[in-house]
Amino acid sequence: MRVLLLESIHHDAVARLESEGYHVESVRTALDEAELIERIPGVHLLGVRSKTQVTARVLKAADSLVAIGAFCIGTDQIDLGAAASEGVTVFNAPYSNTRSVVELAIAEIIMMTRRLTEKNALMHQGVWDKSAVGAHEIRGRRLGIVGYGNIGTQLSVLAENLGMRVSFYDTDDKLALSNAHRCATLEELLESSDVVTLHVDGRPGNAGFFGAEQFKRMRPGALFLNLCRGIVVDRLALRDALVSGHLAGAAVDVFSAEPKGCGDEFISELRGLPNVILTPHIGGSTEEAQSDIGDFVANKLANFVKDGDTTLSVSPPEQPGIFMKVLPCPKRGAGPVTALRS
Structure with a gap:
């Protein structure tokens, strides 16, 4: 499982996802559309905050993406309609900050x-x-x-x-x-x-x-x-x-x-x-809030991959029923594990 986290997402989220055996890449800054399109292929889970725009073009280029975590309250930086049509579930943190x-x-x-x-x-x-x-x-x-x-x-x-x-x-x-x-x-x-x-x-x-x-x-x-x-x-x-x-x-x-x-x-x-x-968009930028957000959204992503749990998701996929995607086993690096797409 490859995870790409942008905009200095809290280290608690990194630790939580790494504890599942996922390969986590953490980037300090936001990425623009062209940069994200270049980086997104092969990524299964994407984490963003408020600056990175996850557009329809980005989602079209995301050949392995199953879920996006918005490590903040708002989700207007994500094209939710395109995410749903591409079978990508979106989670956010509506209360943490x-x-x-x-x-x-x-x-x-x-x-x-x-x-x-x-x-x-x-x-x-x-x-x-x-x-x-x-x-x-x-x-x-x-x-x-x-x-x-x-x-x-x-x-x-x-x-x-x-x-x-x-x-x-x-x-x-x-x-x-x-x-x-x-x-x-x-x-x-x-x-x-x-x-x-x-x-x-x-x-x-x-x-x-x-x-x-x-x-x-x-x-x-x-x-x-x-x-x-x-x-x-x-x-x-x-x-x-x-x-x-x-x-x-x-x-x-x-x-x-x-x-x-x-x-x-x-x-x-x-x-x-x-x-x-x-102030530089710091309304939710306290250690307490960012730690809570990191835990909350990372848990949502991990539980979605393991159990298909879409509780509190803001954009479940449009397709009816359960859609499966075979991913590398996160614990041993071999053998299939099934991630639920909805």
């Missing part, structure tokens, strides 16, 4: 509300600016959550525990937790919230849905966070809202175009703005 993303959101809301980034920058310049002007408590302020899924609901509960009032908007019918208020429209949420945070998925229909019109609807002096997917926000419209002073600040962790690996240059229209917190 939820807490890490929520904690980052809470931290950034406090940092912006207290203007800590500005105070920190001045202190490093040797300027002592002991002033309460523009600094506030988050208690009593209204948090508007766009997308009330696993992350949005946990953020809702923690924010209320800190004394915030919470509103949310979701296109699906979601049960409000605690005292959260469900908004009938996105406009209602934008016009009433002191802080707006996005937690939607990266499906194509969400691309560019938050732009100049939505920023204009937000309250003057409001704060904005995007910790979900870069494609959902018009970056130029966000910059205009910040430069004009309509928004007091923003925190952005995700970008439509991201560097392949650590140390590569990051380019964005938001660089250099003093009231913006920029």
Whole structure:
């Protein structure tokens, strides 16, 4: 069994898959389409995070692939329809990094509300600016959550525990937790919230849905966070809202175009703005979350190969019934072992 893991997937996943006798190749960076097409032949299990795009062309070139593990929450980087038609099952980690993303959101809301980034920058310049002007408590302020899924609901509960009032908007019918208020429209949420945070998925229909019109609807002096997917926000419209002073600040962790690996240059229209917190897609990048994700997805892949278990798979193959593929025996390197394709 050959396994290709991209984007510095946690060593716990490597150890788990190697314990099954699989040959694991781990790559530090993402691969572009052409690079992945070159590397994918002969690979039985593929592991990616958020940057590598597993396209229909990649899947067509994958002559041995039986399953893909997305070592993250989102799966929009994988062509799920093409995976299903090619008989490739896809797994993800829908819960493992939820807490890490929520904690980052809470931290950034406090940092912006207290203007800590500005105070920190001045202190490093040797300027002592002991002033309460523009600094506030988050208690009593209204948090508007766009997308009330696993992350949005946990953020809702923690924010209320800190004394915030919470509103949310979701296109699906979601049960409000605690005292959260469900908004009938996105406009209602934008016009009433002191802080707006996005937690939607990266499906194509969400691309560019938050732009100049939505920023204009937000309250003057409001704060904005995007910790979900870069494609959902018009970056130029966000910059205009910040430069004009309509928004007091923003925190952005995700970008439509991201560097392949650590140390590569990051380019964005938001660089250099003093009231913006920029982080390199680290919402789920804690040791705890990455270890949990590594264990969870690696176990899903191993159990799929051994038992055909597709529990919690996001894209089972389209073909009805059980499809078998003969692979080298992972324990002894000889003799057939059967991997279930669905």
